[in-house]
Amino acid sequence: MKIIACVKRVPLTDAQVKVGADGASIDPTGLVYSLSFYDELAVEEALKTKEKLGGEVTVLTLGASDASKELRECLAKGADNASILLDPAWAARDARSTAKALAARIVELGAELVFCGRVATDRDQSAVGTMLSSYLGWSCVTDVTKLELTATGGTAQRETEAGIETLAFSLPAVITCDKGLNEPRLAGLKGIMAAKKKTIDETKPLDVESAVKVLKVELPSARKAGRIVGEGAAAVPALMDALRNEAKVL
Amino acid sequence: MTSILVFVEHRDGTPRRASLEALGAAAATGVTPIALVTGPGAANAAAPLSAAGARKLVVITGADHYSPDGTAADIAAAVEAHAAVAFIAAASSAGKDLLGRVAGLLDSAPLADCTSFTCSGGVFTVQRPILAGKALVTAQSQSKVCCATLRSNTFAVATRDGAAEVTTLATRGGKVKVTGVTAKGDAKLDVKEAAVVVSGGRGLREAAGFKIVEDLAAAFGNAAVGASRAVVDSHWRPHSEQVGQTGKTVAPQLYFAVGISGAIQHLAGMRTSKVIVAINKDAAAPIFKVADYGIVGDAFEILPALTEAVKQAKAAN
Ligand SMILES: Cc1cc2nc3c(=O)[nH]c(=O)nc-3n(C[C@H](O)[C@H](O)[C@H](O)COP(=O)(O)OP(=O)(O)OC[C@H]3O[C@@H](n4cnc5c(N)ncnc54)[C@H](O)[C@@H]3O)c2cc1C
Numbered sequence: 264m265k266i267i268a269c270v271k272r273v274p275l276t277d278a279q280v281k282v283g284a285d286g287a288s289i290d291p292t293g294l295v296y297s298l299s300f301y302d303e304l305a306v307e308e309a310l311k312t313k314e315k316l317g318g319e320v321t322v323l324t325l326g327a328s329d330a331s332k333e334l335r336e337c338l339a340k341g342a343d344n345a346s347i348l349l350d351p352a353w354a355a356r357d358a359r360s361t362a363k364a365l366a367a368r369i370v371e372l373g374a375e376l377v378f379c380g381r382v383a384t385d386r387d388q389s390a391v392g393t394m395l396s397s398y399l400g401w402s403c404v405t406d407v408t409k410l411e412l413t414a415t416g417g418t419a420q421r422e423t424e425a426g427i428e429t430l431a432f433s434l435p436a437v438i439t440c441d442k443g444l445n446e447p448r449l450a451g452l453k454g455i456m457a458a459k460k461k462t463i464d465e466t467k468p469l470d471v472e473s474a475v476k477v478l479k480v481e482l483p484s485a486r487k488a489g490r491i492v493g494e495g496a497a498a499v500p501a502l503m504d505a506l507r508n509e510a511k512v513l
Numbered sequence: 514m515t516s517i518l519v520f521v522e523h524r525d526g527t528p529r530r531a532s533l534e535a536l537g538a539a540a541a542t543g544v545t546p547i548a549l550v551t552g553p554g555a556a557n558a559a560a561p562l563s564a565a566g567a568r569k570l571v572v573i574t575g576a577d578h579y580s581p582d583g584t585a586a587d588i589a590a591a592v593e594a595h596a597a598v599a600f601i602a603a604a605s606s607a608g609k610d611l612l613g614r615v616a617g618l619l620d621s622a623p624l625a626d627c628t629s630f631t632c633s634g635g636v637f638t639v640q641r642p643i644l645a646g647k648a649l650v651t652a653q654s655q656s657k658v659c660c661a662t663l664r665s666n667t668f669a670v671a672t673r674d675g676a677a678e679v680t681t682l683a684t685r686g687g688k689v690k691v692t693g694v695t696a697k698g699d700a701k702l703d704v705k706e707a708a709v710v711v712s713g714g715r716g717l718r719e720a721a722g723f724k725i726v727e728d729l730a731a732a733f734g735n736a737a738v739g740a741s742r743a744v745v746d747s748h749w750r751p752h753s754e755q756v757g758q759t760g761k762t763v764a765p766q767l768y769f770a771v772g773i774s775g776a777i778q779h780l781a782g783m784r785t786s787k788v789i790v791a792i793n794k795d796a797a798a799p800i801f802k803v804a805d806y807g808i809v810g811d812a813f814e815i816l817p818a819l820t821e822a823v824k825q826a827k828a829a830n
Contacts, residue, residue, distance in 0.1 A: 274644065276645070276758045276759070276777070276778045276781075277776075277777050277778065278644070278647075280644055280647045280648050282648070289643075289644070289648060300759050301759075357622040358613065358616070358622060358623050359616065359617075359620070359621065359622040359623070359656070360622075362613070362617065384644070384645065384758055384759065385643065385644055386643050387625065387626065387641075387642065387643055387644070387645060388613075388623060388624075388625045389609045389612070389613070389625055390612055390613035390616065390623040390625060391613065392613065393610065393611075393612065393613030393614045393617065394613040394614070394616055394617040394623070395617075396582070396613075396614065396617070397585070397613070397614050397615075397616075397617025397618045398617050401688075402582065402688040402689050403581070403582060403614065403689065404581075404689060405581075405609070405610045406606060406609075406610070408752075418692070421606070422606070422751075422752070422753045423605075423606040423607065423694075424529075424605060424606060424703040424705070424706065425524075425694055425696060425697070426694050426695050426696040426697045427694065427695045428691050428693070428694050429691070429692050429693040429694070429695075430581075430689055430690065430691050430692065431689070431690050431692050432688060432689040432690075433688055441752075442752050442755075442759065443752050473622070473655075474621065474622035474654070474655045474656040475622045475624065475652050475653070475654060475655065475656075476652060476653040476655055477650055477651070477652045478638070478651045478652060478653060479650070479651040480643075480648055480649070480650050480651075481648065481649050481651075482647070482648055482649070483642075483646060483647075483648070483649055483784070483785070486784065486789070486803050486805070489789070489801070489803075489804045489805040489806055489807065490805075490806065490807070491796070491801065491806075491807040491808070491809055492806050492807065492808060493808060493809075494808065494809045494810050495808070495809075495810035495811070495814055495815060496810070496814045496815050496817075496818040498808045498810070498815070499808070499815065499818045499819050499822050500822070502790065502806055502808060502819065503819075503822045503823075503826065505806050506767070506788070506790070506806070507826070510767075510787075510788045510805065510806075512766050512767045512787065512788050513823075513826055
């Protein structure tokens with residue numbers, strides 16, 4: 264089975280963000296990137312699936328050439344191939360143009376199973392995985408915390424506000440991975456050495472114009488300074504008074 | 514007459530509050546809101562949805578078992594049938610799941626978790642947080658159909674007299690089917706929807722330490738329990754309760770951070786709460802920098818006293 268894990272590099276979650284000079288972008292200077300947290304889960308699930316059902320794993324990203332650093336980390340963990348849709352202006356793409364380019368590449372690669380992260384922790388859209396499934400005409404299950412796959416289909420669990428949902432689906436499928444699904448492995452020395460020798464395939468992505476016009480990017484207004492109302496249990500009446508009479512939330 | 518199609522979640526015809534808020538947001542744009550409901554009891558939603566601003570109601574028939582791709586296809590069909598200019602839903606787990614599917618079917622660009630949603634001269638403009646709330650983007654949709662999900666606790670529910678005109682549409686069915694739902698043990702509120710969230714962190718020492726957090730939440734009645742990643746990673750609490758960059762983003766009226774240090778990834782998930790209270794034994798903990806009110810001290814002393822005070826306040830009301 265041909266398995267693809269779609270991944271994206273994002274700024275580290277502890278990054279301090281600055282607005283770009285145009286007022287409509289994030290200033291990339293000084294940002295340090297790593298694979299989006301949930302994409303690590305997607306790569307792990309792709310590798311586990313290959314170990315169970317056989318096949319080969321390709322990690323796929325759309326981005327600038329420096330994304331090869333993260334792709335090489337995936338190769339070191341055991342991915343067979345890595346493919347990058349080279350677009351230096353990736354940040355100007357919206358979810359639709361990214362999904363269309365990825366879908367076209369997935370068809371070219373002839374895959375029948377695609378893993379994505381639940382969300383990329385930069386744009387926080389949670390949209391590319393589900394959009395892929397619509398463009399491909401495939402099954403899709405999202406936010407998966409438990410998965411059982413056979414060569415033709417599977418069952419998955421996801422957490423919703425109402426409880427844990429169980430879903431049945433057929434292949435081909437797109438599966439988006441949530442925390443709890445697996446514990447991503449670390450790359451071993453042997454894998455790291457082998458990954459250095461592998462070539463990363465570079466192709467040009469489908470050109471799709473963005474359908475979202477960003478007017479402004481701003482930082483949220485800072486919260487006004489609060490105060491310590493006191494120490495220990497003795498401060499409870501002061502807190503209750505503040506919540507009732509000042510904040511008026513009781 | 515241009516319209517906005519609003520996907521409404523319901524239980525046996527009782528709409529979820531987050532969906533009513535989305536309906537309210539649609540009504541507030543001045544464009545005609547059409548509600549779409551599916552699943553058992555859907556037709557019962559006619560009265561509450563009319564009262565919350567729906568001018569038309571599309572009831573999907575034949576969908577006894579929820580199918581996410583089937584529902585997306587039904588929504589896309591209804592959007593086309595009514596020539597709707599936008600599709601919106603609550604940014605719930607179902608709404609998030611549907612957004613990209615529907616946007617893909619309509620070849621439109623999705624906008625998730627919007628905190629502002631307006632329409633002027635036929636152009637939709639939204640505001641949405643990125644990087645877990647560290648920045649806010651204002652963007653215009655240039656898609657054929659503006660597809661968006663809206664953050665709960667952010668938009669007002671509308672009111673309207675008169676009954677929505679009801680039409681039905683047979684489901685197209687899908688390849689993915691929900692075969693079962695294991696309900697949560699009790700009717701626990703989700704952290705994203707609760708008006709009050711009491712979150713605990715590593716300062717509670719062990720899983721059993723959360724008793725004091727649960728007691729405070731129970732005293733409020735309308736509160737949910739939240740957790741830091743540290744305690745979720747230690748398996749003291751389920752991931753569904755995690756607040757932060759790799760958990761849920763919450764914006765309740767009142768947020769308590771108990772024994773939580775205030776790491777940037779945690780703050781990302783709760784900094785837009787209306788009022789933040791921090792309880793921490795370390796006066797230098799970064800959580801106090803974002804808190805409106807703080808008490809320095811041992812949570813195991815403070816919380817029981819606070820729970821008592823809240824109970825008394827509730828009894829006096
Ligand atoms: C990629 C990534 C994603 C992350 N995502 C998230 C996320 O989504 N959500 C999240 O929360 N974190 C997230 N984190 C983790 C985050 O960096 C912190 O490690 C975590 O939030 C710390 O949890 P904590 O505050 O419970 O624990 P600690 O930082 O250990 O703080 C415990 C606090 O309890 C106080 N305390 C101790 N005893 C008592 C007592 N008896 N009474 C009162 N106070 C007491 C201490 O003074 C301390 O401030 C993420 C990290 C990474 C790298």
